[in-house]
Amino acid sequence: MRGLRGAEREGSRGELALTAAKLMLGWVALLWLLEVADVISGHALDGFGIVPRTPSELVDVVPAAFIHFGFAHVAANSVPLLVLGFLAALGGIRRFALVCALIVVADGLGVWLMSPSGTNTAGASGLIFGLFGFLLVTGFVERRPLGVLVGLLVAAIWGGTMLAGLAPTQSGISWQGHLVGLVAGVTAAFVFRRRGAAPGQELIA
Numbered sequence: 001m002r003g004l005r006g007a008e009r010e011g012s013r014g015e016l017a018l019t020a021a022k023l024m025l026g027w028v029a030l031l032w033l034l035e036v037a038d039v040i041s042g043h044a045l046d047g048f049g050i051v052p053r054t055p056s057e058l059v060d061v062v063p064a065a066f067i068h069f070g071f072a073h074v075a076a077n078s079v080p081l082l083v084l085g086f087l088a089a090l091g092g093i094r095r096f097a098l099v100c101a102l103i104v105v106a107d108g109l110g111v112w113l114m115s116p117s118g119t120n121t122a123g124a125s126g127l128i129f130g131l132f133g134f135l136l137v138t139g140f141v142e143r144r145p146l147g148v149l150v151g152l153l154v155a156a157i158w159g160g161t162m163l164a165g166l167a168p169t170q171s172g173i174s175w176q177g178h179l180v181g182l183v184a185g186v187t188a189a190f191v192f193r194r195r196g197a198a199p200g201q202e203l204i205a
Contacts, residue, residue: 110180
């Protein structure tokens with residue numbers, strides 16, 4: 001019976017990993033398709049970026065996370081979004097969707113409130129910073145050794161890049177969006193933390 005249950009758990013984990021991989025590959029593919037459409041349309045989609053403190057721009061809070069300013073912009077965001085999103089989605093697709101929704105909305109509102117006047121902000125980097133923050137602390141919040149290890153590995157690989165992205169001296173970079181995204185991701189780790197796990201029970205991060 002124990003062997004059967006163990007096999008069932010391994011099977012469900014494998015299915016979840018496959019679903020998470022498909023989801024993130026589809027997400028990244030969507031970003032590239034949108035940028036292709038943007039180029040073909042003469043960059044008409046750039047208008048879905050967020051212009052701060054303009055009431056009509058509030059409708060772009062969510063769409064802005066899917067729009068980029070050129071293929072180099074999409075390329076820079078693709079790998080971290082793919083990897084960090086995959087790791088976060090291994091904790092459950094429903095929770096992942098809620099985490100992403102909180103980060104995207106909070107980040108978009110933060111950009112709308114804090115960005116300099118006359119700017120237009122778009123891109124998935126706010127979500128990336130949010131997923132980084134979520135993975136960084138969720139293992140500690142839930143007291144799961146595997147989650148802590150994932151957080152440390154993520155910090156080792158992307159920590160320097162994330163710190164650089166928070167510097168307000170970089171021209172053309174929305175450090176405000178990065179900062180709000182990071183804070184939103186950390187907040188999501190507390191808001192959507194798992195409850196009721198048995199003591200010592202190991203769960204996929």
